Amino acid sequence: MVIVTLQREDCIGCNYCSEVAPNYFSMDDDDGKSILMESVEKRGFHTMKTHDPDAFDECSYAAESCPVNIIHTKQV
Ligand code: SF4
Numbered sequence: 001m002v003i004v005t006l007q008r009e010d011c012i013g014c015n016y017c018s019e020v021a022p023n024y025f026s027m028d029d030d031d032g033k034s035i036l037m038e039s040v041e042k043r044g045f046h047t048m049k050t051h052d053p054d055a056f057d058e059c060s061y062a063a064e065s066c067p068v069n070i071i072h073t074k075q076v
Contacts, residue, residue: 004055
């Protein structure tokens with residue numbers, strides 16, 4: 001399973017994550033911050049769990065691209 005987290009509050013809206021991982025991230029037209037698709041929010045952390053085999057590489061690329069380091073991925 002792949003687990004991806006986004007600390008959405010600290011997003012600066014640069015759009016990099018949605019450019020490199022458009023299957024998992026999009027931008028919110030209302031507040032300009034990133035949305036981690038299919039995620040559940042708890043105490044500011046938005047978490048997505050998936051068995052999608054492409055998720056780890058694509059979301060890791062998004063994590064590396066994020067200038068404020070608020071995206072994290074792990075495989076369990
Ligand atoms: S790369 Fe980081 S700062 Fe930029 S939009 Fe995505 S989550 Fe926000």
